[in-house]
Amino acid sequence: MMRVSFGKFAKGGAARMALATALATGLVAGGATLGATAAIAKEKEAAKGGAFSKEFIAVAGPLQKVLGDAAAAKAKGTSDADIKTQLAGAPAQLAAAEAAIKNPTDRMTAGQFAVNLGGMLGDIGMRERGIKNMLDSGLVPADKVSEYQFYLGNFAYTQKDWPVAVDALTKVVQANYSEDTAAELLADAYVQQGKPAEGLQALKLAVDTRKAAGGTVPADWFKRANLIAYKAKLGPQAIEWSTMMVENDPSPINWLGAGQLTREFGTFTNQESLDLGRLMMRSGAFQSDPKYLEREYVEYIEAADPRRLPGEVLKVAEAGVAAGVLRANDQFVADAISQAKGRIAADKASLPGLERDARAGADGKGALATADAYLSYGDAAKAEDLYKLAIQKGNIDKDRALTRLGIAQCDEGKYEEAKATFAQITGAVRAPLAKLWTVYATTKAAK
Incomplete structure (x- = not known):
């Protein structure tokens, strides 16, 4: 159960008295003498709740004296234990007063007595009952x-x-x-x-x-x-709230948490993990405490794959080493860097030919693959053009293409266009990721 400190209304001594004073509000003065006399009853007729009933005065008057005596003793330094002994019969008197309630004024005062007595006895249930009576009186x-x-x-x-x-x-x-x-x-x-x-x-x-x-x-x-x-394990709600959290405060740790929860409850393949890694890199999530980041760098490198996107793998791996998250002599890291470096030159040299083939292709598959390569090397403008071509030609994973079109537009500073692109993504797998990217675009646009 959540442990919550309730401050002045959950602690004893002077704090209880402060609460009792606050609760009095001047409606029915706690210090007034409740005598069973016509004069006192008439004095209260002007109160919003009407005069005290005779039945209530008869039993509440003695209780008020007991409470007053206990408060005076407390002020003189009498111990809590002795105060409780002094009040041994008060709960029964309170019950009798509550049973005698006839009107709102009676109820308000009975509630005040319960709050005061409950405070002195450390009885939270009694204070709850008292507050409820005060509210039910309609005089608050x-x-x-x-x-x-x-x-x-x-x-x-x-x-x-x-x-x-x-x-x-x-x-x-x-x-x-x-x-x-x-x-x-x-x-x-x-x-x-x-x-x-x-x-x-x-x-x-x-x-x-x-x-x-x-x-x-x-x-x-x-x-x-x-x-x-x-x-x-409420997946959709976890994703929704993590997104709201980073929208409210786009700090590195919130970006990291939002990304992790979105992946945790999503059915991500390497393709979605790749675009999540890209978001974490750009949003500042990788600026969080290094002890939280090793898994993220490794997943990003695995999703990018040095055989497919060597330039991006090299950039991520070297960033991880520079940040102190990855170790250059770790076998996984060393292999990734080695493979990436050995492929970059040939990969870049192949791009013009791949682009020509993509533009001549019957569908958008070639354009999508070539756009992915250009995006990985940081050529956002070329990537944007080819993603649009891939979507136009069709026969591709449209949500994947839209996601990366939006990423390219973000990289170009076209944040409003990027948000419009992300808004077109409706698939169950990529829609939550698109919402995170939308928050990123909104945050960047605001700056």
């Missing part, structure tokens, strides 16, 4: 309702009272309350009930609500969502 000021709902949700969460926690915290999230932990607690309340998908929906509601209000979405919401999705 409108500008304080979300705050009280947050208290209620926290108390209910701590008590594992999941239905109450979900109800209260959903209202808090819908109101875009400033306490960011509300969304995470709501999501976890669903997870604790075996409903991770609903937890992710709750976090999505929080994100959408915060964005609609023009606010900043906390990074922790994305981290929590990614953790929930990953643990529950």
Whole structure:
């Protein structure tokens, strides 16, 4: 279960008293004497909830005195243990007061008593009950309702009272309350009930609500969502949230995480892994901590293959060595570099002839292969032209061609054109990858 510190409303001593003071709000003054007299009852008639009922005054008056005496003793330095002894009969008095509730004013005051007593006794369930009565009274000021709902949700969460926690915290999230932990607690309340998908929906509601209000979405919401999705093996949601995370904060580590989760839950072949490696290289993911990157460099080199794209393999392998991620004397790395170096000259020399054949070809297969070669050598303009030709001629993997056309356009700085290209990719395998590339294009365009 997520361990969350609830700050002043989950700790003792002065913090409890601070909460009690905050909860008073002046609606029904906690310090007023509840005597069973007509004068007192009349004094309360002006309150929004009406006068205290006679039945409530009869049982609540003695309880208020007990609470007042305990608060005075606490102020004089009496120990918590002695305070609890002094309050031994108070829970029964509170129960009697709650049973005597006849109107909103009674309910609001009973709730205040429960919050105060629960604070002194360390009884979170009692505080939860108190906050609920205060909210149910209808006397909490409108500008304080979300705050009280947050208290209620926290108390209910701590008590594992999941239905109450979900109800209260959903209202808090819908109101875009400033306490960011509300969304995470709501999501976890669903997870604790075996409903991770609903937890992710709750976090999505929080994100959408915060964005609609023009606010900043906390990074922790994305981290929590990614953790929930990953643990529950919810592949589509994991990909969606990792993409949202990097869109919110395109840092190297977020790019790395988004790429890894997209591959983890995708059905990638070497072709998709190659384009993911290209994205990681360009986005800055390879600037993350080297201890996370060896697998990524190796997968990129394997996907590119020195027999097919020697120039790109050499560039990646040498970058990995320079970054201290790969070792030049490692057999895999040494073989890749050796093979790549031995093929580059002949490979480059063959490109003009391959291009002529591609333009004369009956379909787009030759154009696609030649475009791949030009892209691997960094000739984005030539690659763009040939990818367009391949798509026009057809009989190819169109999503693969579109992905790489978009990459070439990104390399040329044509970010809006690239986004339009990526938007055409609809296949289940490449669509998530295309969304990541779209985020990259958007980020680059913004700079």
